[in-house]
Amino acid sequence: MTSYTITEPPTRTRWKILGLLLLISIVTYIDRVNISVTARQMMPALGLTDMQMGWIFSAFVLGYAVFQIPGGWLGDRWGPRRVLTVAVLWWSIFTALTALAPTLSITNVIGVIGSLMLVRFLIGVGEAAALPNFNRSVANWHPPHERGLGIGITIGGIGVGSALTPPVTAWIMVNYGWQTAFYAAGTLGIGIALLWYWYATDHPRQHRHVNEGEALFIEKSTIQGHQKTHNSSSHPTSPQKDAPVPTGKNPRVPWSAIIRTPTVWWLVLSYTCLGYVAYVYMSWFYLYLVNVRGFDVLRGAFFASAPFLAMAIFCPWGGWVTDKVTQTRGLNVGRASVGAIGMILASLSIVIGANSQTPFWAIGMLSLGAGWLYFTVGAFWAATTDLSKAHAGTLSGMMNTGANLGGTISPTLTPWLAEQFGWAAALGAAALLALIGGMLWFLIRPGDGLRQTSKI
Numbered sequence: 001m002t003s004y005t006i007t008e009p010p011t012r013t014r015w016k017i018l019g020l021l022l023l024i025s026i027v028t029y030i031d032r033v034n035i036s037v038t039a040r041q042m043m044p045a046l047g048l049t050d051m052q053m054g055w056i057f058s059a060f061v062l063g064y065a066v067f068q069i070p071g072g073w074l075g076d077r078w079g080p081r082r083v084l085t086v087a088v089l090w091w092s093i094f095t096a097l098t099a100l101a102p103t104l105s106i107t108n109v110i111g112v113i114g115s116l117m118l119v120r121f122l123i124g125v126g127e128a129a130a131l132p133n134f135n136r137s138v139a140n141w142h143p144p145h146e147r148g149l150g151i152g153i154t155i156g157g158i159g160v161g162s163a164l165t166p167p168v169t170a171w172i173m174v175n176y177g178w179q180t181a182f183y184a185a186g187t188l189g190i191g192i193a194l195l196w197y198w199y200a201t202d203h204p205r206q207h208r209h210v211n212e213g214e215a216l217f218i219e220k221s222t223i224q225g226h227q228k229t230h231n232s233s234s235h236p237t238s239p240q241k242d243a244p245v246p247t248g249k250n251p252r253v254p255w256s257a258i259i260r261t262p263t264v265w266w267l268v269l270s271y272t273c274l275g276y277v278a279y280v281y282m283s284w285f286y287l288y289l290v291n292v293r294g295f296d297v298l299r300g301a302f303f304a305s306a307p308f309l310a311m312a313i314f315c316p317w318g319g320w321v322t323d324k325v326t327q328t329r330g331l332n333v334g335r336a337s338v339g340a341i342g343m344i345l346a347s348l349s350i351v352i353g354a355n356s357q358t359p360f361w362a363i364g365m366l367s368l369g370a371g372w373l374y375f376t377v378g379a380f381w382a383a384t385t386d387l388s389k390a391h392a393g394t395l396s397g398m399m400n401t402g403a404n405l406g407g408t409i410s411p412t413l414t415p416w417l418a419e420q421f422g423w424a425a426a427l428g429a430a431a432l433l434a435l436i437g438g439m440l441w442f443l444i445r446p447g448d449g450l451r452q453t454s455k456i
Contacts, residue, residue, distance in 0.1 A: 008211055008212060008213040009213055010213035010214035010217045011209060011210055011211045011213065011214040013204070013207055013209045013210045014142055014214065016199070017137065017141050017199075017200055018141070018142075018150055018154060020196050020199060020200060021134050021154040021157075022153060022154055022156070022160075023192050023196075024130065024134075024157070024192055024193075024196060025130070025154050025156070025157025025158060025160075025161065026160050026161035026164070027088070027092075027161065027185070027188055027189045028127055028130045028131075028158075028161065029160075029162045029308075030161045030162075030164065030185050030188070031091060031092070031123060031185050031186075032060065032127065032162075032282060033161070033162045033165040033166070033169075033282055033308075034165050034181050034182065034185055035057070035060075035098065036283055036284070036285075036286050036287065037165065037173065037181075037301060038169060038181055038182070039053050040170075040287070040290070041173055041177070041178040042178055045178070046102055046112055048113070051412070051416075052113055054283075054411045054412040054414075054415055055117060055412065056113065056117055056120055057120075058408050058409075058411045059117035059118070059120045059121045059124070060121065060123055060124040060127075061124060061279060061411065062121060062404075062408050063121035063122060063123070063125040063128065064124035064125070064127055064128045064407070065124075065401050065404030065405050065407065065408055066125075066128070066401075067125045067129070068128050068131075068397040068401040068404065069397040069398050069401055070128070070397070071083070071087070071130075071132050071133065071397055072129075072132030072133070072135075072136070072392075072393035072394045072396055072397025072398070073394045074133075075129065075132055075133040075136040075393035076253075076390070076393040076394050079202035080133040080136045080137045080200075081196070081200045081201060082197075083133050084129065084130070084133050084137075084196055087126045087127070087129035087130060088126070088189055088192060088193035088196065089190060090125070090126035091122075091123045091125075091126030091127050091189065092185075092186045092187075092188075092189030092190045092193065093186060094119055094123045094186075095123055095182055095185050095189060096182055096185075096186030097119050097182075098116070098119050098120070098123070099179035099180075099181075099182040100179075101115045101116045101118075101119045102116065128397075131155065131381075131400055132392075132393045132394075132396045132397035132400060133393060134151065134155065135151055135381050135384060135385060135392050135396040136392055136393035137200075137202075138150040138151045138381075138385070139389050139392040139393075140202060140203050140204070141203075141204055141218060142218065143217065143219070143220060144326075144385075144386075145326070145327055146323065147323070147385055148319040148320065148321075148322040148326070148334075148335075148378035148382040149319040149323050149378065150319070151377070151378055151381040151382055152315045152317070152318055152320065152377060153315075153316045153319065155315055155374070155377050155378075156315035156316045156374075157312075158312075158315065158374070159308045159309060159311030159312025159313070159314075159374065160312045162281075162282065162305075162308035163305040163306075163312060165308075166286055166300075166304040169181045169301070170301035172184060204218050253391055254450060257450040257451055258391075258394075258395065258398070258450060260450075260451040261449075261450045261451040262443065263443075263444050263446055263448065264387065264395065264399075264450075266440050266443045266444045267380065267383060267384070267399050267402075267446075268399050269402065269437075269440055270339065270343070270438075270440040270444065271380055271399045271400065271402045271403045272402035272405060272406040272437075273343070273406060273433040273434060273436050274343065274373060274376065274380070274434070274437050275402065275403025275404055275405070275406035275407040276407060276409060276410045276430060276433050277346070277350070277369075277410075277430045277431075277433055277434050277437075278370075278403070279406070279407035279410035279411055280410055280414050280427070280430045281307050282407075283410065284414050284415065285304055286304040288423065289304055289363070293359045293362065293363075294359070303363050306364070306367040307367040307369075307370035307371070308370070310367045310368060310370050310371030311370050311371060311373075311374040313371060314342075314372065314374050314375040315375070315378065316378070317375065318338055318374065318375035318377060318378045318379065319379075319382070320378075321338055321375075321378075322334050322335055322337075322338040322379040322382060323378075323382075330447055331383075331386050331447030332444075332445045332447040332448070334379075335379040335382060335383045335386065335441075336379070336441045336442065336445075338376060338378070338379040339376045339379040339383075339441035340438045340439070340441035340442060341375075342372050342373065342376035342379075343372070343373065343376055343434050343435070343441070344434075344435060344438040344439075345375075346370070346372035346373040346375075346376075346431075346434045346438075347431045347432070347434035347438065349365050349368040349369035349372055350366060350369035350427055350428075350431040350434065351427075351431045353366035353367075354423065354424045354427035355424050369434075380399065381396055381399075382446075383444065384396040384446075386446035386447060387446050387450055388449070388450050410430075414429075417429055
């Protein structure tokens with residue numbers, strides 16, 4: 001293991017970078033979730049049915065899923081500073097255009113529904129670069145023993161943004177109309193994109209506020225010894241040394257090694273299950289409370305924040321736990337134990353909440369289900385960096401593609417299942433997928449690295 005002597009107290013610039021990533025994450029989910037609240041006014045105003053609204057929800061997720069790998073690859077190649085700046089500006093502009101979509105000239109060709117689907121698809125294209133580049137930034141700016149917490153805090157912005165969105169958007173919608181909610185969100189995103197470009201750098205040594213102590217602290221490997229002790233594999237793997245990624249362009253993506261590594265595919269499948277469940281909350285939870293559980297518009301918006309508050313708390317907590325277990329038990333146990341336990345407990349909580357006759361007990365258990373679901377996020381995203389730091393953006397984009405393919409199905413399939421079999425069955429299907437995702441973690445071994453040969 002390489003050792004370094006740190007001669008001066010390290011600065012803490014990496015945590016300021018993490019704070020900016022958290023702000024971008026919050027905006028990402030404001031722009032993603034606000035339409036599920038404005039749908040309350042949009043649907044009657046534009047004559048949209050539940051199924052048509054589901055198509056509009058799914059259009060975003062389709063664009064988001066298809067461009068995950070390109071977004072991650074761009075971050076690996078050109079750096080997250082430039083890629084995130086362009087991406088946030090892109091999706092913020094199209095968020096504002098959502099308010100104008102029904103009146104755009106293109107509606108004469110593809111109709112109001114088609115125009116809304118196109119705009120939401122393009123928002124998804126921009127947001128596709130977000131999470132893979134969060135992971136790329138965390139991989140560059142944090143040593144291995146901080147990565148689970150780092151990505152947990154960053155993606156915890158999902159919970160913060162999604163918790164803030166229902167009450168704030170509902171208030172704006174009631175007082176100023178649904179269009180204003182999109183204008184406000186777009187303006188906020190543009191401001192944060194400019195702030196990120198001004199302050200962030202791709203690598204610590206490029207930043208004017210990073211001293212030698214912090215640079216060396218980030219670069220040293222603190223987990224390598226545990227990998228050698230606790231991890232073994234029956235096939236040759238990639239080197240375990242956590243060497244710094246050079247500031248130039250990274251080597252070409254080792255697609256052959258990625259394709260031949262079973263852990264990559266189990267991660268993708270498990271995260272697909274997580275994505276399906278997550279989009280039930282993001283697309284339908286507010287409307288479920290209003291239309292099924294009987295809450296009015298503003299009270300429903302208030303209580304719809306509960307699952308996302310749970311996500312905001314459980315996401316960094318799970319990241320901290322996976323780092324701690326990894327330090328004592330190695331990468332394979334540290335990641336898989338958190339991933340499996342979290343998703344299995346999410347499944348159980350959703351089943352209890354879906355079948356509860358008491359609305360507030362249902363909200364509590366379903367919110368707990370969302371929290372346990374996101375307890376696993378740090379383990380998922382850190383696992384992609386554990387497999388190959390140099391290609392963390394590409395690998396995490398690949399994993400998140402799976403999540404959003406699941407998410408593309410969820411917004412449309414959920415109301416269909418509810419119409420055919422009831423909401424308990426629709427939520428039960430989500431619980432089943434969470435259980436399957438948890439069981440898949442018993443096959444996931446990020447500490448073994450990428451397979452380098454075709455031997456099985």
